[in-house]
Amino acid sequence: MTDTNSASPCYVLALDQGTTSTRAILFDTSDATVAASHQREHRQYFPQPGWIEHDAEEILEQARECIRVVCDKACEAGISVESVKAVGIANQRETTVVWDRESGRPLHRALVWSDIRTRETCRALMAEVDGAEDHKRRRTGRTAAAAKGADRHDHPADRFRERTGLPISTYFSGVKLKWLMDHDPSVRDAILSGSALFGTVDSWLLYRLTEQRAHVTDVTNASRTLLMDLQRQRWDAQLLQAFGIPESCLPRICSSAEVYGTLSGTGCAWDGRLPIAGVLGDQHAAMVGQACLHVGTAKCTYGTGCFLMVHTGERAVPSAHGLLTTAAFRLGACAPMHYALEGSVAVAGAGVQWLADHLQIVGSVKEAEQVAASVPDTGDVYLVPAFSGLFAPRWRSDARGTIVGMTQFTRRAHLVRAMLEQVCFQTTEVLRAAESDLQQAGLALEHDALRVDGGMAANNLLMQIQADLLGMPVVRPRVGEATALGAAAAAAIGAGVFTDMEAVRALWQQEREFTPQIGATERQARHRRWSQAVERSLGWAVEDGDEDEK
Ligand SMILES: Nc1ncnc2c1ncn2[C@@H]1O[C@H](COP(=O)(O)OP(=O)(O)O)[C@@H](O)[C@H]1O
Numbered sequence: 014m015t016d017t018n019s020a021s022p023c024y025v026l027a028l029d030q031g032t033t034s035t036r037a038i039l040f041d042t043s044d045a046t047v048a049a050s051h052q053r054e055h056r057q058y059f060p061q062p063g064w065i066e067h068d069a070e071e072i073l074e075q076a077r078e079c080i081r082v083v084c085d086k087a088c089e090a091g092i093s094v095e096s097v098k099a100v101g102i103a104n105q106r107e108t109t110v111v112w113d114r115e116s117g118r119p120l121h122r123a124l125v126w127s128d129i130r131t132r133e134t135c136r137a138l139m140a141e142v143d144g145a146e147d148h149k150r151r152r153t154g155r156t157a158a159a160a161k162g163a164d165r166h167d168h169p170a171d172r173f174r175e176r177t178g179l180p181i182s183t184y185f186s187g188v189k190l191k192w193l194m195d196h197d198p199s200v201r202d203a204i205l206s207g208s209a210l211f212g213t214v215d216s217w218l219l220y221r222l223t224e225q226r227a228h229v230t231d232v233t234n235a236s237r238t239l240l241m242d243l244q245r246q247r248w249d250a251q252l253l254q255a256f257g258i259p260e261s262c263l264p265r266i267c268s269s270a271e272v273y274g275t276l277s278g279t280g281c282a283w284d285g286r287l288p289i290a291g292v293l294g295d296q297h298a299a300m301v302g303q304a305c306l307h308v309g310t311a312k313c314t315y316g317t318g319c320f321l322m323v324h325t326g327e328r329a330v331p332s333a334h335g336l337l338t339t340a341a342f343r344l345g346a347c348a349p350m351h352y353a354l355e356g357s358v359a360v361a362g363a364g365v366q367w368l369a370d371h372l373q374i375v376g377s378v379k380e381a382e383q384v385a386a387s388v389p390d391t392g393d394v395y396l397v398p399a400f401s402g403l404f405a406p407r408w409r410s411d412a413r414g415t416i417v418g419m420t421q422f423t424r425r426a427h428l429v430r431a432m433l434e435q436v437c438f439q440t441t442e443v444l445r446a447a448e449s450d451l452q453q454a455g456l457a458l459e460h461d462a463l464r465v466d467g468g469m470a471a472n473n474l475l476m477q478i479q480a481d482l483l484g485m486p487v488v489r490p491r492v493g494e495a496t497a498l499g500a501a502a503a504a505a506i507g508a509g510v511f512t513d514m515e516a517v518r519a520l521w522q523q524e525r526e527f528t529p530q531i532g533a534t535e536r537q538a539r540h541r542r543w544s545q546a547v548e549r550s551l552g553w554a555v556e557d558g559d560e561d562e563k
């Protein structure tokens with residue numbers, strides 16, 4: 014329900030800042046139709062194997078351009094400035110920016126979520142918690158043998174997980190900030206002297222796009238730092254101490270739907286007028302946009318990576334199967350916190366992009382569907398693109414990409430199809446893990462189909478393979494831009510345009526359903542082969558002295 018007069022149209026702008034591009038989309042709040050949009054791709058920097066960086070200034074400039082262009086298009090379409098009520102931001106998560114408090118200039122290129130340069134930092138953190146545990150054992154007289162035989166949840170890293178919901182991994186922003194402080198003395202000095210600020214991309218954009226220079230983040234982004242107490246939604250003093258990070262450089266943690274500041278600096282007619290009133294990590298925004306608003310509802314977003322999330326209500330459910338316990342959203346300063354289980358797969362669209370840009374065996378990512386469809390199967394080829402190790406549910410930083418099963422019969426179409434299939438195998442593993450965790454918590458999946466979105470969900474063959482390998486229907490919504498829609502919905506709530514969640518739920522409509530077309534026997538056989546292929550990818554990065562992360 015909305016409190017606005019239904020006769021007068023009302024719009025909300027979403028800024029979706031993703032791993033590969035930034036887009037601004039203006040939604041009509043009555044039915045989620047797109048009134049105007051603009052998109053820009055930013056540069057990916059790969060300075061060393063495993064390192065991935067973004068230029069935060071470039072991202073900011075493109076965000077400004079996207080907003081300006083959409084504003085101009087809206088004006089041309091006769092949409093008045095007054096009818097646009099708010100801005101919502103959805104962002105790639107964990108990507109870490111450090112900037113100068115005064116000038117607002119970044120001190121380093123942003124370390125992207127999938128960058129794995131922090132493996133040594135993670136190992137050192139693990140050793141530190143292990144060492145602290147040894148020290149405690151010596152004090153309490155508990156023997157190492159007794160400790161080894163203890164329940165696996167007695168491991169110190171598991172207690173870390175209990176506080177944050179996360180494993181110690183290269184993925185999370187606290188580890189990236191620690192790496193920057195350990196390896197760049199100018200960043201360390203600036204952080205310790207209080208002249209530098211840290212933030213994920215939401216905080217960075219809010220600082221530079223608000224009149225007030227708001228240094229804030231929302232609970233969903235904060236829940237990806239490894240620094241937030243998930244229950245209390247506060248920075249955790251013990252964790253900050255373990256990382257050597259002063260709280261003064263961190264943003265204030267807010268809800269996902271409230272007014273953070275007023276838009277400025279874009280050079281368009283909306284400057285000084287529009288409140289920025291919604292902020293969510295992009296996967297959390299997609300949950301809202303997919304109307305996964307109550308316990309047991311699930312969505313999967315296929316972008317650069319692929320992220321499946323299941324809503325667990327107002328309860329943080331621990332995972333015994335390698336999933337993350339994370340914030341789902343908190344839609345209002347006085348609203349309750351909602352939690353989710355998440356399985357993050359590092360390489361989805363990025364794999365197709367790699368086939369196009371690096372191997373050049375497809376002309377474009379869009380061509381991948383047609384090429385893969387030219388063969389009926391992969392010819393028993395399996396591709397494990399563990400470029401940054403494997404994320405959920407295995408969390409193995411020592412895995413590396415591998416292709417198995419090739420013969421002289423193998424053609425590029427088999428490889429392309431195998432690249433699509435691997436996304437679906439990984440997603441299926443994650444959904445099964447989530448089902449088990451839910452069951453252990455006395456909960457169950459609710460939708461009788463998986464709701465899907467993201468750039469890669471436009472690939473119909475991928476969606477069909479997904480339904481086949483899951484053994485359940487896959488449903489794509491009419492608004493493919495679920496992430497942007499979720500950010501807009503949060504902003505509509507934050508600005509008082511929507512007065513309850515029903516207005517958000519009402520925006521969801523099905524576009525197409527994909528139903529499974531293979532039987533259980535074939536499904537199980539293919540999953541077995543996939544598991545064998547994954548086994549072969551593990552432990553490849555041993556020359557670095559790697560061990561698997563917890
Ligand atoms: N038709 C397609 N088939 C396969 N992959 C695609 C297709 N269209 C887009 N992609 C992939 O989806 C990703 C872009 O999706 P998007 O949701 O915009 O990602 P992000 O938010 O991570 O930037 C790219 O990695 C691209 O390779």
Ligand SMILES: O=P(O)(O)OC[C@H](O)CO
Pocket residue numbers: 030031032033104105106107126294295296316317318
């Ligand atoms: O930008 P996307 O869609 O690849 O999402 C990135 C995730 O937020 C990383 O955790």
